[in-house]
Amino acid sequence: MTLLAEGLTKSFPGVRALSGATLSVRPGSVHALLGENGAGKSTLVKILTGVYRPDAGRILLDGAPMRFGSPLEALRAGIGVVHQERNLVPEFTVAENIALQHLPRRFGLVDRARMRAEARRCLDLLDLDLDPDTRVGDLSVAQAQLVEIAKALSVDTRVLLLDEPTASLTGDEADRLYRIVARLTATGHAVVLVSHKLEEVFAVADTVTVLRDGHSVAEAQPLADYTRDQIVDLMVGRAHAAVELGARTVDRGAVPALALTGVSTGHGHRDLDLTVAKGEIVGLYGLVGAGRTELARALLGLDTITAGEVAVHGTPARITSVGQALGEHRIGYVPEDRKGEGLFLEQPIARNVGVTVWRRLSRAGLLPDRAERDLVARYTDLLGIRLASPRQLAGQLSGGNQQKVSLAKWLAADCDILIVDEPTVGIDVRTKAAFHELLAGLAAQGRAILLISSDLPEIVTLADRIAVMADRRIRGTLPNTRAYDEMAQRVIRLVHAPLPQEVR
């Protein structure tokens, strides 16, 4: 079955995720879909699988126009997907998971025999020797991954989309998976592979589409025509309108505000070295899942640090709770998920800003209304947060203003080390630029900022140095020249460099 998606366009409030992207996939081919963070890969995958509806453009299957109202409709049309994150029910058996989308029924009850037979058939397609009655929770990560593929094939799937399928697999397991992919294409399936591991892409894919800024810069080209470097060039060579921010002077001779030496964490980070000086913005770049947020959480005491040393202003620190990070070390964390983790949506703005300082403001356990109001006014003014009234609920603000409120509470708490996680995701361009100026201004006032971002232009605009993280290790730290093309090339090469200790 030939899949053709033409001129797909999709906008979210403030962001145009796709603008006229095209993807054409032939049966029997492994088609690599490549692009940097934010290039539109996930949006494209989600449109093809019926999660999103495109604003414009069309999808043709064997020439017939399709319109998917739901993931189930896409699946019935023959497009299966294995998402990057697991979508299995751990308490169910392998057979139950595979057949979940269309449980065979008899007299209104689940026909377990047919369900098992159906699962067996899908597992056989993959030549997988798994007992259909095993609980999925008892499987290894790799086995669960293969069960997901079996599940994607359980309907008469002709096009299979794999989104970063080897992200959590070892080399051997990945090889096994790709042998299965080869078998599927041999039987006429079309496979679309989204992966950031270029070695794998070159090993298994035959054609390639590269997305950049929401449109295709290479459309269904034979992969053999390209070298690795040419592909990287295609991925990053985006036109870049940089906001020029005044240069900051960073005193590198002084004791760094935050210094990590040989830090390992309970989440799998190994041997990290990283310093952030006063007045410096260090960008921590990496792909989604590289372990950057997890590192931030470990620094805040939400995860354990198993080895190495964290020093705050030169003094070794053992941080075990957010309260301690805030109270003793003045470290603040602006989380990525502002709605879920940054704000109390049902509470007035004033409460959101004041939450970190109530204890300090209180007199004999009572909070003076006046002191809180003054404090809130100071920081809402400073950050340019426009309020209808301080009693307005945080949930009623726009995304950009919500992010500012989420930041304001740490400024109110007088933090001098700020960890800012993906601050401008889902924020419109103009607010984004204003936010960048704000962060640069905060650094200029002497705060140390660790900026976690998957947005390369953002990092190149803001950071003094760029640390690149992949697979829970820091692959290198680069001084930022602020020349976008050059920095982008160097950063992307670090991200895609094979791990030295990973010998195949």
Added chain:
Amino acid sequence: MTAAETLTAQPVAAPRRGWRRTVRGSEFTLVTIALIGFVALTVATDGNMLTAGTLAAFFRFLAVPMVIGLAQMTVLAIGQMNLSVGVLTGFCAMVSAWLMLAAGWPAVLAVPGALLLGALVGLVNGILVVRTRINAFIVTLATMTIVDGLRYGVNGPRTYQDYSPGLQRLGQASVLGIPVVFIVAVLVAVAVWLFFARTVAGRHLLASGGSPFAARLSGVSNDRSILVAHTVSGLLAGVAAVLTLAQSGSVNATIGDDLLLPSFAAPIIGGVALAGGVVSVLGTSVAAFIVRLVDVTQAQFGINRRWVDLIVGAVVLGAVLVGAVRQRLSRRSS
């Protein structure tokens, strides 16, 4: 500031759209319903409601439902429930009466004793929830059963009376025609409002209830919020026990049996979010008033008691539905 706003720990935002104004006015609506109901009942009883005795009785028996509603509201603030408030009220009343009659304590000591016992059992509830990580519904279901047994254990099926003439006189006393027990309940409501609006602990409680993740990342200890909420809830059950001792001349092991539904009815009708993070002291108090109106109507017209339960139950269900719709609307707008 309108009267409706002064007693609200959780002021709703500046109105921007039509429906928001309605949400903001949910307490205003309640006050209106309460007034209309009161006037209607007055008219229907040919003014009997306004005679000094009836009016005083009305407010005297409003005190306990109000306080018990606030006790439940405190735990709802963190998104949990406390099923043990009713029996705990009975248990505290029985122990306090025992202290006065059997142990010979004066009321000045037995009253703080009841409060302390309530706070202590609440604290135990909190510790169990924090330590076991078991749902508070299950934990308090268990402690409810245990406390129920203990309540009966104090004096078996027998009744305590004449435990403290002073306390009982206070229970019948009025200041300017307003029963003292009701004044105490209003003062307690003001204290609870102050707790949520102006104290660090109260604010932290609302933060934990509103978003435990955000609270944790803001340096708020959710475990401490759970302990504080259950302790305050127990303390308020203790207050309800003291009010019961004062207003009724005798107590036995059935005290508190009929308080569980009202404890939920008041905050839920009053607009408190079951998911936590939003409380309304005024709403809860006015809702208790409305439930009391239904009770009086039943007594005045000799309606079958079952009808009252049916009506209160239906109103609670309706209030929960309205709350769910309101939440969906606010989600959509944000």
